[in-house]
Amino acid sequence: MSKKISLGVAATIAIIAMAVTFSLTMVVSMKMFNTTVSSVKNKERQYNKLSEIDRFVRAGEFFTIDEDTLNDKLAAGYMSGINDRYAIYYTAKEYSEKQAIEKGTLTGIGVAVVNDASSGYARIIRVYNNSPASEAGLQVGGFITAIGEESTKNIGSTARLTSRLLGEEGTTTAITYLTPDRQEQQLSLVHSNYKTPTISTSQLTAGTCGYLRIDAFTTGTASEFKTAVDNLLQQGATCLVFDLRDNAGENLNAGLVAADYCVPSGEIAKQQDKDGNVTVLRMSDENEINVPMVCLVNGATSSSAELFANALRKMGGATIVGTKTAGMGVVLSDVQSFSDGSAAYITSGLLLDNEDQSWNNEGLKPDIDATLSVDEQNSYYDYTIDTDPQISKAVNAAMSLTGQN
Template sequence: MVKVVKNVEDEKLEQKETQEQHKDSEHETPLKSAGYVKMKRFYFIMLIFFVIFLSAGITTFVLAFGDEKAVDVVSVERREFDKLFSAYDTLKDNYYKDLDDDKLVNGAINGMLEALDDPYSDYMNVEEAEGFHNSISSSFEGIGAEIQEKDGHITIVSPIKGSPAEKAGLKPNDIILTVDNKSLQGMSTTEAVLLIRGKKGSKVELTIQRPGTDDPITVPIVRDTIPLQTVYGELLEDNIAKVSITSFSENTSKELVETLNNLQKQGMKGLVLDLRQNPGGLLDQAIQISSLFVPEGKVLFKVEDRNGNVKEYKSNNDNGTDLPLVVIIDKGSASASEILAAAVKESANVPLVGEKSFGKGTVQTAQDLQDGSNMKYTTAKWLTPKGNWIHQKGIEPDYKVQLPQYANLPFLDPDKELSMSMSSSEVSGAEQMLKALGYDPGKMDSFFDEKMKDTVIQFQKDNKLEANGVLKGDTTIKLMENVRETLIKNDPQVQKAVEILKGQLNK
């Protein structure tokens, strides 16, 4: 049909042109007029073919040598994104108010990572990514606690040594229900971090649900600068040193070597390495530090990808030490600290003391995106030198030693008054703290009676405080400080580690 129409139009055009030629050119012969018309038709058809070939040539050139965006347009046409594009277009066209394109895209990326159902994979917007980098490479302001999303709740992995979180009595596995009365239910880890962190000197109030307790507790914390220092060393009795590593940050291995050198100058003969409450950190730091204590060539750990391919990481033993060593772990020891603990246990026969570790056996990669946001995702699982996967299982110590019960007592709010005739879980906590310090508060019945009041008065007199028999403010703070100092002085896990080292040194 198209051919017929085109022929009819061509015939009409030819007839019209022939008539006009006869009309305007009486001196031209019929043969010459017909040739002119045929030439015009030839040029017109050739022009069409030229345009077609030119267009095809330009397209080929652009695809071969042109702007990458031209190629991107082709590569975007992937069937798996059809539904995503359709949803985006539908919202943009029909939602009842204007939408923020960046917010929609960020939400889509965040949704993909949440769909992995992996608490260690997360999307961070520009602001969140900046905080993430600061927590690894420099000091930051906040409460100083590693958190993770677990079973729909934001949970404490470990408070950092010397941080406001530790001083406030936060413990591993504490569930954070609210921050300043704002529920964290359904929030990602990075969203929770933004609420918890803040400027030095500002106050934040956490509502905590502690495993084994019935009632939530309110914990007010004053934010502070979380220091760069991650290694703390001291010389104990009989030239045995204790070194605590609080996290694995950029300069941790350097700090550790400097600390060990200083302790050796002081006569260190044995070492207790304290990894309690250490939430982990950078993998390269775990490798460097593990190499200090594992013989050269021995396996530190293995990494297995999703295809089952296994890569071994071995000790290079640079600046290594042959000192007798004991390592302390607890349920707050996670990730990189577990790599170190497993490496020395299985490849250097170093005994572990304390409690079962946290159990994080996966490796994450953090990738910055073009706008400064960040995507952290799990890339592999790591195995101990003997091929064990400790994920959600933890590492069992060779010597199980529990801390005393008072080490896990709930935080007492200094702003809350505890006085005569009151009965509560806070009163129970205060009774146990006083007893741990050698006082006799009477019956351990959670009731603030006359005996309890007299005991508080005696405690206040001993610490040169106003002796009014009321627990509040400076009295509460001093009570918790004294309990912490008593725990440090009479730490059964450190005592056991020292005992083991002494046995090794006396052989």
């Protein structure tokens, strides 16, 4: 026989339920309040410190302050201080150049340069077709020793050198050019648009070994890659060497798509967020390359270039030759653009391979070591495909997998 609950008991239960609900609400509210107060206090400390510094500087600084430069440096300093080694801030000019590089269409004189370790000058490592540089006769192996009246020894990094050689269409850059046989020339080059393919070399070597130099992974790399691989296979390539040295792996999706073309079906890579949630970034289809593959890497092989090499090794049985890679195994956020045209990226997740393993901070260890000696490092940009000792090791490894070496 069921018992009726008295009105008093029901009221008591209701009051208890209300009390519990109120307590839980208060706990949550207090936590949110404390977090908000802490955030406000932290921001107040930041603003107060900057204000103190600003007052000190403006009260006695002898030199004129460039406000735009100051704001950019403050933004860059913020990004470098958030305990995220991959977070990066781009000024409006830098971000515009980055977008152009990713699209493969630049406006400038038409060369790729590096800061040459031995001379300190800008060494030319690529001259792009249909560019002012190619029309003026600049050659790979030559040097740009000055831009305007400033020695390239004083400009600094490769990125800064590259930036100085870009500019609006129709504008002019004066350079001092030293030919490969050390003849000095003074040139004024008018900036124009030119294409920058990311696969700079694609040819057969050692008879039937297909060699591809992949300089970068950008939005156009996937289609370039497929075309280059297909051409080599049609020419009779019995193995493939993918040269990924100095490839910074700028575009994650391009690396995923290129890997997909090479490996059998399965998960290529995953992303793990800060809460530990894992999502698959790309599933490979059943199409694959059925010839032995080798990836040639070095300490500057990074991000999606590492993903590509790792996927080919774990899913396609590829051999990795070279030296340990950079160890950038993270996913960057979508770009955040700001009102003045500047932009920033932060780390949004950890990259995992098909076995849920991460190479972040560790890099990929090669199967076959191909470390350059000091003398070989000094000659790095003088090598050809036939004389480069690292390429030779990679080609030999690939040929041995075919039973031809």
